[in-house]
Amino acid sequence: MDIDVNDKITLSDDISYLVVGKTIYDNKTYFFLVDFNNYANIKCCYENSLNHSVIVVDDKKLIQKLLPKFIDSQNKAYIDSLVESMDEN
Amino acid sequence: MNNNMNDKELTVKKIEKLSFDKKAMKGFKCFSVATCAFAIWAGAVLAPVSLGGTIAIWAYVAIFKKTAYNYSRDKVDELKEQIYKEKSKITYNEYKMYHKQPKVIKKAKKLYNSVRYRNRRGFASSSQTSNTRNY
Numbered sequence: 090m091d092i093d094v095n096d097k098i099t100l101s102d103d104i105s106y107l108v109v110g111k112t113i114y115d116n117k118t119y120f121f122l123v124d125f126n127n128y129a130n131i132k133c134c135y136e137n138s139l140n141h142s143v144i145v146v147d148d149k150k151l152i153q154k155l156l157p158k159f160i161d162s163q164n165k166a167y168i169d170s171l172v173e174s175m176d177e178n
Numbered sequence: 179m180n181n182n183m184n185d186k187e188l189t190v191k192k193i194e195k196l197s198f199d200k201k202a203m204k205g206f207k208c209f210s211v212a213t214c215a216f217a218i219w220a221g222a223v224l225a226p227v228s229l230g231g232t233i234a235i236w237a238y239v240a241i242f243k244k245t246a247y248n249y250s251r252d253k254v255d256e257l258k259e260q261i262y263k264e265k266s267k268i269t270y271n272e273y274k275m276y277h278k279q280p281k282v283i284k285k286a287k288k289l290y291n292s293v294r295y296r297n298r299r300g301f302a303s304s305s306q307t308s309n310t311r312n313y
Contacts, residue, residue, distance in 0.1 A: 090193070091193070092190070092193055093195075096193055096194065096195055096196060097194040098190055098191075098192065098193050099190075099191040099194075100189065100190060100191060101188045101190075102188055103191075137187065140187070140189070141189060142187050142188060142189040142190055143187070143188055143190060144186070144187045144188075145185060145187075146185060147186075148185075
């Protein structure tokens with residue numbers, strides 16, 4: 090599966106989510122998803138590439154660990170895009 | 179820790195790329211530039227050709243019209259002569275066959291009426307045919 094930040098994914102619950110964050114932790118790729126129609130509905134999940142699915146994480150401690158990583162990844166992605174645009178110019 | 183039994187598995191049905199595709203944008207920019215360049219080139223090359231073509235067509239039409247008009251004039255004279263010789267054997271429809279231009283038709287009609295008037299006044303000769311009315 091090739092899921093990246095800013096992708097729109099539709100899961101088997103027939104809800105479309107925006108991939109807000111992506112980070113690798115403990116050899117797993119985690120995603121931070123926000124429901125398109127209900128921003129209160131957020132999900133933290135990791136990729137299961139074998140079944141072409143994502144597994145929703147409910148463990149609060151794990152989510153607390155992951156949130157700063159998502160923010161860092163977003164910042165890194167933003168800085169990378171800035172550098173890339175500067176290179177282009 | 180993260181392989182909790184309560185974790186819910188959801189299948190990914192569809193992935194849509196909403197991220198800004200820079201490669202596509204580059205391609206679009208190249209395409210736009212190429213299109214603009216082609217438009218400018220086509221304008222520069224085709225405009226004179228188009229102008230020249232228009233002038234050529236205009237000149238051709240003008241010359242042809244003049245020739246056609248002269249031809250019609252000749253035909254009118256010919257018919258006029260014929261009418262006075264043959265005492266109106268020719269009908270108005272036959273004028274129209276030769277003359278499509280309004281001015282010529284008007285002239286021909288006038289000529290036809292004058293001949294008809296002459297016939298009505300008793301100037302018609304005995305050589306009248308069935309094409310003309312015998313008053």
